[in-house]
Amino acid sequence: MSTIKDVARLAKVSVATVSRVMNDSPKASAASRKVVLQAMAELGYTPNANARALVNRTCDTMGVVVNDVADPFFGALVKGVCTVAVEQGLHLLVGNGFHNAEQERGAIELLIGKRCEALVVHSKALSDEELIDYALRVPGMVLINRDIPALKGRCISLDNRLGAATATRHLLGLGHRHIAFIGSDHAIEDASSRLQGYRDALAEAGAAADAERVECGTPNEEGGEHAMLNLLAKGLPITAVVAYNDAMAAGAISVLADNGLKVPEEVSVVGFDDIIYARYLRPKLSTIRYPIELMASQAAKLALQLAAGETQTLQSRIYAPTLINRHSAAPARD
Structure with missing residues (x-):
């Protein structure tokens, strides 16, 4: 995984210069911007959203990635995250992944680039290994509807x-x-x-x-x-x-x-x-x-705790499904 030092080495500038470019500082020259951005693209380097937030203190967003927000199920998921975001005075950015690896990856990368201080991610197409890599890059990332043992304390799922x-x-x-x-x-x-x-x-x-x-x-x-x-x-x-x-x-x-x-x-x-x-x-x-709205709310709160560095009592949760008995099932005829 590339670091800011790798970017500086490839661009042949100081780490401070790379930092100025990433943070849109007016002290960064046009020439510096060009070589740094080129080096970042070549290395596939994406700045850690939370680290940048600590420098800029302008991080007022959280993100959520779902399959398709037009689906009522995922609309409820977004609503659960949004409720927590509003309570915390944060803006919410939403990305659709459509159960496609490339689109899930693109949505996560976009939200990281937008400096989201916390991420709730519903991913079915990306591998465990890739999601673990993202979790290492983004301290405030929580998975919903997925349980990865290596990410203990960062998963909310249903049986x-x-x-x-x-x-x-x-x-x-x-x-x-x-x-x-x-x-x-x-x-x-x-x-x-x-x-x-x-x-x-x-x-x-x-x-x-x-x-x-x-x-x-x-x-x-x-x-x-x-x-x-x-x-x-x-x-x-x-x-x-x-x-x-x-x-x-x-x-x-x-x-x-x-x-x-x-x-x-x-x-x-x-x-x-x-x-x-x-x-x-x-x-x-x-x-x-x-209970997707409840689970999404829990995931959002967990993501904010992680982003704030609160990791002492965090636990993954597997929710239990329950039967809602209405009118579409009846005793079998003899």
Whole structure:
């Protein structure tokens, strides 16, 4: 990892000159700016946001990186961080990563460059190693919805596997045995963990998971529609569905209604996340609560503590999912 001394050595100037250029000092000449910026670009050097803040004392921002702020789930995440930022008199900068490594990397780099004093990062595409590297560069960085053992005390996550198992157990408890799973086709841990939770619950009940009753798609309403259509096309007996998230559940319910199948009388559906519109679907959606706004608020407070150098009592937290039992799941028919 390059340092300010490496930049000074390559540019053939003093460390003080590099510092003046990075801090936009009027004492830095045009020639100095040119060689220093060129050296920084060549080395891929990004100044530590918190170190610069200590020099300038102008750091009044914090940042958050999400998959897509247009998604209600991530909108709630941003709201949780924003609430803390406003309480602390800070501005909030938001970056979208779209579960793409290059875009996640670009969003993090941008926020570091904007001198954010704390970062809450939702990253699924970057490797553990790269996120650890960023955490070393930015003391006030916290990961949300991800748990990396090497970053103990800097991770806030949910037990996704338990959540899907809880949804499946609920349906099993209602007498269902022909339970399908609609999953995400994104290659992320959440997708594999929730599928495994579904399989765990079936195995506990002595009901082997049937691969034919698992369909995956884009984790939105359209993906849920497509997955449900594929399940119906197979002609298998299905009395209940566990969905990767509420958006996919909504798409599945739409397809079931279009095909004359009543929810929950003929097919029960359980979602995951408990996003805002889950309670406004008809029937109201039974789902697994993902307390993302609460978790995001906790992550923001943790990030500010880290940025301030408070590291004595920090702990990573794994939140527990809970069942929200509404009207889209009912006892299986005899």
